[in-house]
Amino acid sequence: MTSWSMHPRAAFDLETTGKDPREARIVTASIVLVDHGGTVVERFEWLADPGVDIPEEAAAIHGITTAHAQANGQFADVVAAEVAAVLAVLFAHGIPVIAFNASYDFTVLAHEARRHQLEQITPAPVIDPFICHKKMEKYRKGSRTLVALCEEYAIDLMDAHTSAADAEATLRLADALAAKHSALRADVTELHATQVEWAREQAADFQEYLRRTKDPAAVVEGDWPVLPPRS
Structure with missing residues (x-):
């Protein structure tokens, strides 16, 4: 059996209004689809008017101001629905979707769906290079941001903190991790289930620390790849 990294795969990334995934609103979204050889065959990109002011600290990271989003963005419910529809098709065809710190992006999307009374999707199979790297290289020192790991694996990341660039870099990072660690070349359904356990273990270890x-x-x-609503 060949690795998922030798079959069609996709990557997903959001830029948003804030750090709390249950409160953050989508500002930009990107999905990149590649073929078995890693050639990009389709890109999907969205700019949303989130319906709230974009804080200056968030705009400083991704470069989208409130005025720009209001003037050029689609309605937030339209973006959330279209993003979810593309992801749902990928999942229905068994195409893994790669997302760095996936529980952030998929939680934002889930809460946007609740906010706008849209149908929820079930994100699976998902591959999260953040969770995988922490498991495979548990004792590595230093930062584990996307930028830091791309530097470590010599992956070009131009325009960091734009959803399009981050999505493609995330996909290349996942490929590099799979090439290095045979345990990550498992069946995608099995790997998804395994990451659920890894994420739980990693959270428990960090909480104890x-x-x-x-x-x-x-x-x-x-919880991974979606955090539940607050009770």
């Missing part, structure tokens, strides 16, 4: 060193009441959520 925080409670021991900084905050006895720290809570680190381990």
Whole structure:
């Protein structure tokens, strides 16, 4: 059996209004689809008017201001629906969708769907280079941001923090990780299920560390690839 990294695969990335995935609104979204050899065969890109002001600190990262989004973006519900529709087709065909720190992007999308009363999708199979790298290279020191890992694996990342560039770089990073670690070349359905467990273990380990060193009441959520609504 050949690795998923030798079959069609896609990558997904969002730029948003903030850090909390349950509150953040989509500003830009990108999905990149490649063929078995890694050649880009289709790109999907969206700019949304999120319906709220884009904080200056968020605009400083991705470059989209409130005025630009209002003047040029589609309605937020239209973007959320179109993004979900493309992802749903990919998942229905068994094409893995690669997302860096997937629980952020898919949680944002899930909450946008709730906000606009849209149908929810079930994100699977998903491959998350952030979760995979933490498992395969547990004792590596230093930053594990997309920028840092792309530097480590010599992957070009021009225009970092734009959803289009980040999506393609995420896909190339996943390919590089699979080439290095045979455990990641599993069947995508099995790999998805395994990442659910890895994410839970990693969250528990980090929570234990925080409670021991900084905050006895720290809570680190381990749900993946979507965080549940707040109760």
